[in-house]
Amino acid sequence: MNKSILLTALLSTVATATQAEETSVTLYGVADGGYGITSQSIKVDGEKVWSNRTIGARSGVQAGNRWGLKGSHDLGNGTAAIFQLESGFDLNDGTSLQGGRLFGRRAVVGLTSNSWGTVTIGRQYSVADDFIAKLDPFGISYSQASFTRTFADSVGVRRDNVIKYLSPSFSGFSFGVSLIADDTQNYTSTTNDVKTRNAAVGVGFGYKNGPIMLGAAYDYERNKQTVNGMTNPRYNKSMSSWVLGGTYDFEVVKLHLIYGQQHNGVISGNFGLAGTLLKETPHFAAYNFNSQRVRTQSWLLGLSSKITASDRVMFSYQGGRIKHSSLVVPSNAMDVGAVRVNSHIWSLAYVHSLSKRTLFYGIASYGQFKAKFGANNTQRAKMKSTEVGVGLTHRF
Incomplete structure (x- = not known):
């Protein structure tokens, strides 16, 4: 009997050890800090109406500061259960980012x-991030140099309630699909009956073979809200975006090209850095830009080169155009005509790997x-934005 008990204990120990070997959990993160200068100013018809300048310590320029847990558990037959929980923080003061969410950067299981x-x-990037972000020499990093400053969230945005599928590579080809279907209703006898629907679908494609890498993504989003059965006009949009691009590695230098458009609204209401001009210019304060008549175009030309095994340089020019064919002031439904915003950003970076x-x-x-803007587009607004900095990034 004692032998049976001993054998059972040994088998239990072996089973536990085997299970532990099949399960892995990794703590990881990024710490990025530096020093820099950021200066922005806006003039309307030659008169300064807004400015902002910051000199000092910087946080999360080359890469967003984060810490996270990720793991996998072998289920057999080549299949594994996975999870990832990731939290963002400000290195300078230790506060959390992404609206104070515990795992605002990512929280998924699959x-x-x-x-x-x-x-x-769970909460994760849209499928566009998997196929487009890698085509920019700066990716979604390096602050103002990132192509998100003109393409905005059309090239990848964190969303709640996302179900995403990514295929394996088939002779260099891959694809992905993401879906959001979020319907909510809030009703009490003493308040309004509010129904909100957010539905979105995204598809992405990629190809990689030798020096060539290509990517494309399309997103469609439908937002609708009714209050006591009446549609809220400020929350009733069907918008779409598409982006495509590629890189070609000439060995000495790599070429990067990306182009995209958004129609009848912009993803997440984000106009990129041009949104600062729209937000901080008093003349635009009453306008509803993110509506059915808006259209954006964005483009990027980039170069990157690995000078030595430890040194590389990156350059990009990105441009954008926002057109609103008939801008309306919501308070009185008055049509104030068309508005056009043109964006141009030039960026240069040097990176030295210490390890x-x-x-x-x-x-x-x-x-x-x-x-x-204004009657017959006779008024002019202009913003300049400059950013210079140095920093250190450590990944753990």
Whole structure:
């Protein structure tokens, strides 16, 4: 009997050890800090109406500061259960980012297989991020140099309630699909009956073979809200965006090209850095820009080169155009005519790798944004934005 008890204990210990070997959990993160200068100013018809200048310590320029947990558990037959929980923070004061969410950067659980792909559920990037972000020499990093400053959230945005599928590579080809279906209703006998629907679908495609890498993504989003059965006009939009691009590695230098458009509204209401001009110019304060008559175009030309095994440089020019064919003031439904905003950003960065986990960087970026508005587009608004800084990034 004692032998049976001993054997049972040994088998239990072996089973526990085997399970522990099949399950892995990793603590990881990024710490990025530096020093820099940011200067922005807006003039309307030659008169300064707004300015902002910051000199001092910077946080999360080359990469957003974060810490996270990710893990996998082998389920057999080449399939594994996976999870990832990621939180963002400000290195300078230790506060959390993403609206104070505990895991605002990412919170997902799913299944993955080398043969059929990966399915994840939770808060995560849209599918465009998986196929487009890697085409920019700066990715979604380096603050003003990132192409999100003109393409905004059309190239990848964190969303709640996302179900996403990413395929494995088939001879260099891959694809992905993301879906959001969020219907809510809030009713009490003493308040309004509010129904809100947010529905979105995204598809992405990629191809990689030798020096060529291509990517494309399309997103469609439908937002609608009714209050006591009446549609809220400020929350009733059907918008779409598409982005495509590619890179070609000439070995000495890599070429980056990206182009995209958004129609009848912009994803998440984000106009990129041009949104600062629209927000801080008093003449635009009453306007509802993110409506059915808006259209954006964005483009990027970039170059990157690995000078040595430890040193590389990156350059990009990105441009954008926002057109609103008939801008309306919501308070009185008055049509104030068309508005056009043109954006131009030039950026240059140098990166030196001190080790596989630690790098030093320097970044310089200059942006110019011009708007035409008013009767017959006779008024002008102009914003200049300059950013210069150096920093250190360590990944753990």
